[in-house]
Amino acid sequence: xxxxxxxxxxxxxxxxxxxxxxxxxxxxxxxxxxxxxxxxxxxxxxxxxxxxxxxxxxxxxxxxxxxxxxxxxxxxxxxxxxxxxxxxxxxxxxxxxxxxxxxxxxxxxxxxxxxxxxxxxxxxxxxxxxxxxxxxxxxxxxxxxxxxxxxxxxxxxxxxxxxxxxxxxxxxxxxxxxxxxxxxxxxxxxxxxxxxxxxxxxxxxxxxxxxxxxxxxxxxxxxxxxxxxxxxxxxxxxxxxxxxxxxxxxxxxxxxxxxxxxxxxxxxxxxxxxxxxxxxxxxxxxxxxxxxxxxxxxxxxxxxxxxxxxxxxxxxxxxxxxxxxxxxxxxxxxxxxxxxxxxxxxxxxxxxxxxxxxxxxxxxxxxxxxxxxxxxxxxxxxxxxxxxx
Amino acid sequence: xxxxxxxxxxxxxxxxxxxxxxxxxxxxxxxxxxxxxxxxxxxxxxxxxxxxxxxxxxxxxxxxxxxxxxxxxxxxxxxxxxxxxxxxxxxxxxxxxxxxxxxxxxxxxxxxxxxxxxxxxxxxxxxxxxxxxxxxxxxxxxxxxxxxxxxxxxxxxxxxxxxxxxxxxxxxxxxxxxxxxxxxxxxxxxxxxxxxxxxxxxxxxxxxxxxxxxxxxxxxxxxxxxxxxxxxxxxxxxxxxxxxxxxxxxxxxxxxxxxxxxxxxxxxxxxxxxxxxxxxxxxxxxxxxxxxxxxxxxxxxxxxxxxxxxxxxxxxxxxxxxxxxxxxxxxxxxxxxxxxxxxxxxxxxxxxxxx
Numbered sequence: 151x152x153x154x155x156x157x158x159x160x161x162x163x164x165x166x167x168x169x170x171x172x173x174x175x176x177x178x179x180x181x182x183x184x185x186x187x188x189x190x191x192x193x194x195x196x197x198x199x200x201x202x203x204x205x206x207x208x209x210x211x212x213x214x215x216x217x218x219x220x221x222x223x224x225x226x227x228x229x230x231x232x233x234x235x236x237x238x239x240x241x242x243x244x245x246x247x248x249x250x251x252x253x254x255x256x257x258x259x260x261x262x263x264x265x266x267x268x269x270x271x272x273x274x275x276x277x278x279x280x281x282x283x284x285x286x287x288x289x290x291x292x293x294x295x296x297x298x299x300x301x302x303x304x305x306x307x308x309x310x311x312x313x314x315x316x317x318x319x320x321x322x323x324x325x326x327x328x329x330x331x332x333x334x335x336x337x338x339x340x341x342x343x344x345x346x347x348x349x350x351x352x353x354x355x356x357x358x359x360x361x362x363x364x365x366x367x368x369x370x371x372x373x374x375x376x377x378x379x380x381x382x383x384x385x386x387x388x389x390x391x392x393x394x395x396x397x398x399x400x401x402x403x404x405x406x407x408x409x410x411x412x413x414x415x416x417x418x419x420x421x422x423x424x425x426x427x428x429x430x431x432x433x434x435x436x437x438x439x440x441x442x443x444x445x446x447x448x449x450x451x452x453x454x455x456x457x458x459x460x461x462x463x464x465x466x467x468x469x470x471x472x473x474x475x476x477x478x479x480x481x482x483x484x485x486x487x488x489x490x491x492x493x494x495x496x497x498x499x500x501x502x503x504x505x506x507x508x509x510x511x512x513x514x515x516x517x518x519x520x521x522x523x524x525x526x527x528x529x530x531x532x533x534x535x536x537x538x539x
Numbered sequence: 540x541x542x543x544x545x546x547x548x549x550x551x552x553x554x555x556x557x558x559x560x561x562x563x564x565x566x567x568x569x570x571x572x573x574x575x576x577x578x579x580x581x582x583x584x585x586x587x588x589x590x591x592x593x594x595x596x597x598x599x600x601x602x603x604x605x606x607x608x609x610x611x612x613x614x615x616x617x618x619x620x621x622x623x624x625x626x627x628x629x630x631x632x633x634x635x636x637x638x639x640x641x642x643x644x645x646x647x648x649x650x651x652x653x654x655x656x657x658x659x660x661x662x663x664x665x666x667x668x669x670x671x672x673x674x675x676x677x678x679x680x681x682x683x684x685x686x687x688x689x690x691x692x693x694x695x696x697x698x699x700x701x702x703x704x705x706x707x708x709x710x711x712x713x714x715x716x717x718x719x720x721x722x723x724x725x726x727x728x729x730x731x732x733x734x735x736x737x738x739x740x741x742x743x744x745x746x747x748x749x750x751x752x753x754x755x756x757x758x759x760x761x762x763x764x765x766x767x768x769x770x771x772x773x774x775x776x777x778x779x780x781x782x783x784x785x786x787x788x789x790x791x792x793x794x795x796x797x798x799x800x801x802x803x804x805x806x807x808x809x810x811x812x813x814x815x816x817x818x819x820x821x822x823x824x825x826x827x828x829x830x831x832x833x834x835x836x837x838x839x840x841x842x843x844x845x846x847x848x849x850x851x852x853x854x855x856x857x858x859x860x861x862x863x864x865x866x867x868x869x870x871x872x873x874x875x876x877x878x879x880x881x882x883x884x885x886x887x888x889x890x891x892x893x894x
Contacts, residue, residue, distance in 0.1 A: 435886075436882045436883070436885070437882070439885075439886065439889075440833055440834065440882060440885060443830055443885075443889075444803045444804075444806060444807045444830065444834050447807050447810040447830075448803055450806070450810065451805075451806045451809070451810075465802070468798065468799045468802050471795070471796075472799050524792070527791065528791065528792075528795075530794075530795035530798055530799075531792065531794055534795075534798060535771050535791075535795070535798060536771070537771070537774060537775065537785040537786070537791050537794065538775060538783050538785050538786050539783075
């Protein structure tokens, strides 16, 4: 059925956890490009595709997909180990929207035809996907989105604008939330469309962010014609699918990896700046350390739920809030001790490990993306604590 | 899930259920209030009931007459008792039971049954986990000492930390009132009136103090959970400016932050208990306990004082129950080590996984 057959044919789920961990670790260490460890910025496709293809060739690109779709079919517990090893080694995030979003979407809601058409091309790296969700006037209030798709025979005609579309310039396909019923309640008129980015009428404009990096884009749709067969699931029922896909993001954004990485660099910086031995610094450092350790315990408690096959509730928002704010507090401390180096654009002394300003800037959007921390606190107060209105 | 994990989940559930007998789930504080500032500050009959339920010997091995359970059960129990503001000195009794069980002394039976209140007088200065073991140094901060029948005195002799038993009758004991309506004793030991229990309890005392610090973290978690639940209920009913105050976003977000602190505390306490139950020893045990007690003291007091604030003026009255939780929190926050002490100990012990 598929162009690329996974090379790994043994059932990895049968391995003992620690043997599996060693197997994954060994392979990553032998195959991951050393110069791409812990990259300071999100990598473009041209930079990260060697790793994408290595994973694809090994059959490890999609650890969570069922085997019949070309995935590894790993159990939740094994997937967690896999992710831990990827994070431990500091592997760059690939252009992974096809892997983590489109794949699960089509496996759960796509037609057989859609599955056969799109899934193999994710596995082969032929299709690189981007996510068309946010709009200029639909950020935190995503359901207010206005990009519309009007049916014309067997084709949808799409008009509107998306923004904050991660790495859209690298993508040749987009999964797009569009309004297909303007009369309905705002959550009930939204549909999911799969759009070829080479279709006439699509314009991609990169946005330069505070990292001086073009990670995000604006994407404009001007009478873009999309075959109706590219609608996923039921028309006007896209919102629930979109929300379900975002639950992946909430645990991912709560992973301690960013804070843990920044914390190791904080110590190096403190030693370099000569403040390591100072009592005032040690006090701050100890508090951050214990916050990090307790974050790891809390993350572990959520991961244990996943391991047991339970689904996570809205309380997972706690992780996102605490992780991202800890990441910021660590990088705030970095600037505080960096002296005038706090104004440098590049890493200090050409040493990538002494990069306080890069990490500080990188920490800024963490409390904004994936549902701002204000939105996460709204979720906690309403859906977890049951506070009114 | 493994059968062992299933068993553990089940034993934790049972112990929580049994706690309902002593700490009413509904949050009735009538009993607790009646005992405040009345000597001895707790109910001896209730302590005996706790002994019968096997709680005092919860972590004592079965062959020594205990329940042979672990820290996961102990912190779950402590959480229920903290939530119920239970004043009986369970943690100090558990500590004494561990020492007496380790050396196989006949005084153990009275302690396990809860009928004889035996307090271990180990502390010679504020905010410490060190045991100087001097023969005549004053022993400080003995919780609920007004009800003590006897004291265990760790005293350095030769190479070991010996353990002596001194009856409370005739002892030089002074009492101070505690913020929560209990009492705190200072004992001037008199070795002439004491009998030797064991030659060396140094190792066991170190374990028992770690366990006591961890179980105290469980008590704090219970205080936080119950006081916060009261506060959320209050936010859902109190009206000002014609609106339920829980609809105000600034209060909603503060409540969300407190919820995060409670979740962190639970994660730290339960991870600490799991580490001890998995057999952590030495530095690993100290670090796991310090991590939990640090979080419980720090986040605990943050939550408790914010619960007063979110109640407004009513929270500042003695009549309203939320203040009872703050008062109890003040008494236990630094017992078996303050946040600062545990932060220092953690940093000195826990290896960093720096690349």
